[in-house]
Amino acid sequence: MPTDVERWKDEVYGEEIRGHLFEFAEAGWDAIPDEEHDAWFERFKWWGLYHQRKGQESYFMLRIGTPNGVLEPGQLETVAEVADEYARGPADNPEFGAAYCDWTTRQSIQLHWITLEDVPDIFETLEAAGLSTKQACGDSWRNIVGCPVAGKDTHEHVDAWPVAEELHETFKGDDDYANLPRKWKVSVTGCDQGCGQGDINDLAFEPAERDGELGFNVRLGGGLARKEPRFARDVDVWVPEEKVTDVAAAATELFDDYGDRENRYNARMKFLVDEWGAEKVRSVLQEEYVDWELESAGDDLREQYTYNAGGDEHGDHVGVHQQPDGNYYVGLNVLVGRMGVDDVAELAALADEYGSGEVRLTQRQNVVVTDVPEATLDDFLAEPLLENYSPDPHPFMRGSIACTGTEYCSLSIVETKNRQVRYARWLKDNVDVPEGVTDFHVHLSGCTASCAQPQIADVSLRGMKTRKDGEPVEALDVGLGGGLGEHPRFADWVEMRVPADEVPGYIRNLLEAYVAEREERDVPEDRRQRDGDAVEYETFREFVARRDEDALQGLADPEETSYEDPYMHNTKTTWYPYADEDDLDASPAPTDGSGEPLSVDD
Amino acid sequence: MVTRLRLLDDAAWVSVDDTREAGTSEVWPVADSFCSCELTWFVAEAYVEVGADGRRVEARARGHCVTCGEAGTTDWLAVGRVTDDGFEPASGTRGSRRGSPASGCRGEC
Numbered sequence: 001m002p003t004d005v006e007r008w009k010d011e012v013y014g015e016e017i018r019g020h021l022f023e024f025a026e027a028g029w030d031a032i033p034d035e036e037h038d039a040w041f042e043r044f045k046w047w048g049l050y051h052q053r054k055g056q057e058s059y060f061m062l063r064i065g066t067p068n069g070v071l072e073p074g075q076l077e078t079v080a081e082v083a084d085e086y087a088r089g090p091a092d093n094p095e096f097g098a099a100y101c102d103w104t105t106r107q108s109i110q111l112h113w114i115t116l117e118d119v120p121d122i123f124e125t126l127e128a129a130g131l132s133t134k135q136a137c138g139d140s141w142r143n144i145v146g147c148p149v150a151g152k153d154t155h156e157h158v159d160a161w162p163v164a165e166e167l168h169e170t171f172k173g174d175d176d177y178a179n180l181p182r183k184w185k186v187s188v189t190g191c192d193q194g195c196g197q198g199d200i201n202d203l204a205f206e207p208a209e210r211d212g213e214l215g216f217n218v219r220l221g222g223g224l225a226r227k228e229p230r231f232a233r234d235v236d237v238w239v240p241e242e243k244v245t246d247v248a249a250a251a252t253e254l255f256d257d258y259g260d261r262e263n264r265y266n267a268r269m270k271f272l273v274d275e276w277g278a279e280k281v282r283s284v285l286q287e288e289y290v291d292w293e294l295e296s297a298g299d300d301l302r303e304q305y306t307y308n309a310g311g312d313e314h315g316d317h318v319g320v321h322q323q324p325d326g327n328y329y330v331g332l333n334v335l336v337g338r339m340g341v342d343d344v345a346e347l348a349a350l351a352d353e354y355g356s357g358e359v360r361l362t363q364r365q366n367v368v369v370t371d372v373p374e375a376t377l378d379d380f381l382a383e384p385l386l387e388n389y390s391p392d393p394h395p396f397m398r399g400s401i402a403c404t405g406t407e408y409c410s411l412s413i414v415e416t417k418n419r420q421v422r423y424a425r426w427l428k429d430n431v432d433v434p435e436g437v438t439d440f441h442v443h444l445s446g447c448t449a450s451c452a453q454p455q456i457a458d459v460s461l462r463g464m465k466t467r468k469d470g471e472p473v474e475a476l477d478v479g480l481g482g483g484l485g486e487h488p489r490f491a492d493w494v495e496m497r498v499p500a501d502e503v504p505g506y507i508r509n510l511l512e513a514y515v516a517e518r519e520e521r522d523v524p525e526d527r528r529q530r531d532g533d534a535v536e537y538e539t540f541r542e543f544v545a546r547r548d549e550d551a552l553q554g555l556a557d558p559e560e561t562s563y564e565d566p567y568m569h570n571t572k573t574t575w576y577p578y579a580d581e582d583d584l585d586a587s588p589a590p591t592d593g594s595g596e597p598l599s600v601d602d
Numbered sequence: 603m604v605t606r607l608r609l610l611d612d613a614a615w616v617s618v619d620d621t622r623e624a625g626t627s628e629v630w631p632v633a634d635s636f637c638s639c640e641l642t643w644f645v646a647e648a649y650v651e652v653g654a655d656g657r658r659v660e661a662r663a664r665g666h667c668v669t670c671g672e673a674g675t676t677d678w679l680a681v682g683r684v685t686d687d688g689f690e691p692a693s694g695t696r697g698s699r700r701g702s703p704a705s706g707c708r709g710e711c
Contacts, residue, residue: 004608004707037620038608054615054622226612226648265613410611413627413647448647449612465629465645466668472629472643475668497668572627 006261008039009139014178017043025119029058029590030598032116046140046178048133049119052112053410055575058590058598059089061408062114063136064126065143066361067168068150068161068188069107069368073357076348078129079109084341086122089113090588090595091579093407095418101344103337105401105453106185107361108136108143112408117593134172139180141171141252146188147195148362152323152370157207157301158214160190163244170245177252181259182267184252185223188216188244194305195317197363199231199488200224200453202269203251208238210298215240217297218247220281221273224450229490230270233278235285238298250289258284302486308441308456309485310541316364316439318398319391320377327355328377329370332386333393335424336402336417337365346385354380363453365401396427399441399458403451406571407578412446414463414474414500415567415577420444423504426563431508434515436537441483442507444476455490456482458540459507465570466497473568474500480510480552481544492544498558501568505559513555518543605654605684607707613648616661616681623689624661624681629668631695632679637672641695644668650675653706657684660703678703 002010012020021044024032032040041051050061064079071079083101089112092098102110114122126132135141147153150161167186171177186203189196198204198219205216216239222232239247260266273281286294308316317331332347339347347367351359356371367389372380381391390397400423403409405416423442433440443457454460460479465472476498479491498506519538528534544552571577575587588597608617616624626649632642646663653660661681666673677698682691 035606035620038606038610038617054625410622410625411614447612447614463627465627467629467643496671570628572625 002261003264004038005042005139005264008042009179011039012043014046014140014175015173017046021047021049021116022120025116028592029116030592043138046135046138048136049114050137052408053406053572055584055587056408056589058115058592059112060114060116061404062087062111062122062133063104064109064111064131064133065136065172066108066131067144068146068164069148069361069363070161071359071361072130073352075129075131076344076351076359078125078131080341080345080348082122082125083111083344086115086118087111087113087341089576090591091576093418094578095421096338097340099341100338101341102404103334103339103361103365103367105337105363105365105403105451106143107145107148107363109361110404115591115593132172135178139182140178140184141180142183142185144168144186144188145196145201145363147191147193148317148360148368149195149321149323149329149370150188150190152329153191154322154324155191155193156324157192158190158216158241160188160196160205163190163205163241164188166245167248171248171252177249177256180252180256181261182264182269184255184269186248192301192304194302194307194309194484195363197307197484198222199484200229200456201232202255203248204232205239205244206300206302208298208300210238210295213240215298216244217300218251220251220278221270223268223270224453224455225268225448226265227448228270229450229455230274231488233273233281234297235278235282236297237282237285238295246290250285253289254281254285305485307485308483310483310539316366316398317362317368318364318366318393320381323370326374327370328372328374329368330372330377330380330391331362331366331368332389332391333398334366334389335397336400336420338417339367339389343385343388347389350380350383350385394428395433395438395440396424396431396442399439400424400444401441401452401457402444403446403449405446405463406574407576409446411449412463413465413572414446414476415571416444416446416452416463418578419500419565419567422563422565423507426504426561427507430504430562431511434511434518434537434540437540440540454479454482456484456488457491458483459510460491460493461503464497466499468499468568472570474565474571476500476503478503478506481541483541489541489545492549492552494549494552494555495558499568501563501565502558502560504563505561506556508561509556509559514540514543605657605659605705607652607654607659607705609649609652609707613650616649616652616659618659618682618684618689621689624659624691626663626665630679632676632698633695634677634698636674636676636698637667637670639667639669639672642667642669644676651706652681653678653703654684655703658703659684659689
């Protein structure tokens with residue numbers, strides 16, 4: 001029996017939703033029939049609009065998909081203008097103000113408090129600048145991710161940007177691929193460091209060489225959601241660059257035909273790969289979806305992968321790096337991926353003044369300004385904006401990622417972004433960074449959907465609840481030792497239901513245990529520095545990997561400290577967690593297009 | 603009276619007549635044999651099924667007891683009632699029953 005979502009999609013989906021969306025925008029929020037809310041909100045996702053959570057009715061999150069995180073010259077300025085004019089709600093965020101932009105872990109942009117009535121004007125403004133919200137959400141090709149400095153990287157094996165661009169042009173808006181069983185996440189990596197995070201995508205193209213020709217190996221069925229994390233499986237297929245789009249089409253059609261449309265829990269590609277195994281996936285792909293002989297996998301570069309691999313070589317793209325053309329790209333740290341609109345506008349202006357105007361978004365919620373000439377690099381680095389968005393941040397600020405959380409999201413169980421800001425600041429002020437550690441990833445996800453990618457962090461935090469002093473409080477499950485690289489590894493869940501105000505103390509105690517118990521080892525000769533230092537410490541990830549569950553649980557205890565958490569109550573049952581009067585009954589929503597409350601009986 | 607029941611948002615919400623009414627994340631006291639605790643303090647992580655018997659809306663939820671950590675799926679628990687003035691969420695200690703409600707929806711709809 002088809003699900004309601006499938007039935008709704010059969011009736012109206014894809015491009016045609018836009019006409020209905022504009023009609024509702026013209027007529028106003030309350031023109032959507034009450035009995036059709038669930039259906040339309042599901043459909044609106046295809047155009048990048050998520051209805052915000054209970055208590056925020058009539059407001060939407062709007063997601064702009066920027067393939068590979070590339071914002072071409074002028075586009076960031078437009079994003080700032082749209083956020084400034086339209087992404088203002090009835091209450092301010094105490095950390096970020098009244099209007100801001102979120103950079104996501106899929107190199108996209110999210111704005112909040114968008115009203116339906118403003119959507120046509122927003123779309124017109126974005127589209128005039130070459131930006132779109134199309135298929136940013138919903139059951140279709142999502143934003144294509146990749147190495148954020150593709151085409152500007154000295155580590156490049158293949159320039160993946162034209163490949164990602166072609167996939168974007170081909171699969172966004174094509175009716176044949178508009179309605180899939182579930183979301184379809186694609187990654188293209190061109191560098192030898194693994195920055196595309198292909199392992200956690202439904203479809204991944206990773207650099208590989210075959211018979212002396214550069215191309216990509218194909219992996220399928222990765223994903224993190226629902227306590228069912230999977231790394232993408234090697235299906236033993238290599239494609240030259242010119243065949244990538246054809247193979248992507250074939251894999252999408254296979255998913256379209258065989259993905260489970262009767263059970264959305266089971267619909268993602270990872271479950272089909274579980275059921276079939278990689279060998280069958282390959283044979284069905286060969287026999288039913290391509291008319292040429294697929295080549296077996298080539299020699300990949302995975303043993304060179306350093307991105308989020310646990311060492312200190314290349315955990316992200318923050319910092320100053322030379323491009324092949326002699327210019328520089330400068331990666332700036334954006335704590336939890338959120339920037340106030342004035343800062344976004346300033347960033348756009350600086351990118352224009354010092355670089356080519358291009359800005360790129362990373363999968364660690366940071367930004368990269370490209371094409372800065374050496375002659376003006378120091379002047380750029382001296383700009384006041386870089387005091388808050390540093391190219392050389394403290395490790396605890398640098399490593400922090402957080403999803404949207406209960407501020408807006410229906411799925412989240414706990415408050416996330418503001419909490420993670422407070423965690424990072426407290427850790428910076430109160431905990432010594434272990435000698436030798438330059439990169440320490442702490443990812444906070446509000447629920448099992450795993451938008452903050454918690455399973456691939458040194459310290460993984462996932463929203464939960466517990467009782468403390470007899471009262472229900474926000475809590476986190478804590479995992480350790482996850483990451484990517486040649487041998488990717490999901491975190492081991494070690495401490496469950498830790499009250500949120502005891503997590504910073506736990507991390508402090510954990511790092512003290514790491515410092516006390518980590519092993520020294522000889523540095524391989526080819527990696528020794530000129531100072532002759534021949535000994536190094538094992539990485540945190542290695543430290544975790546060589547301990548069993550009991551040993552990990554015995555490493556550290558949660559503890560109350562000077563850290564104070566203002567969000568311990570059930571933030572999901574507020575209309576907005578930071579409002580002075582936060583009860584659901586105090587919500588002004590739903591409102592009309594000008595922000596005036598509507599009676600629910602209207 | 604026909605009540606439209608659905609599970610939405612990766613089964614994080616029970617939608618009653620196209621309005622999200624009962625969410626996950628709350629900690630419910632459950633008088634049941636879900637775990638060995640005298641009273642289970644159950645945190646729902648996702649709904650599994652929702653159904654109605656007349657005006658009474660019930661659901662089965664996946665989650666665990668925050669006291670002992672026992673994880674699993676509950677029997678049918680009351681999540682609220684549909685009244686003439688709208689939906690009224692359940693409160694207090696919840697009992698469970700094994701029998702299925704008259705109408706229902708399994709999985710995300």
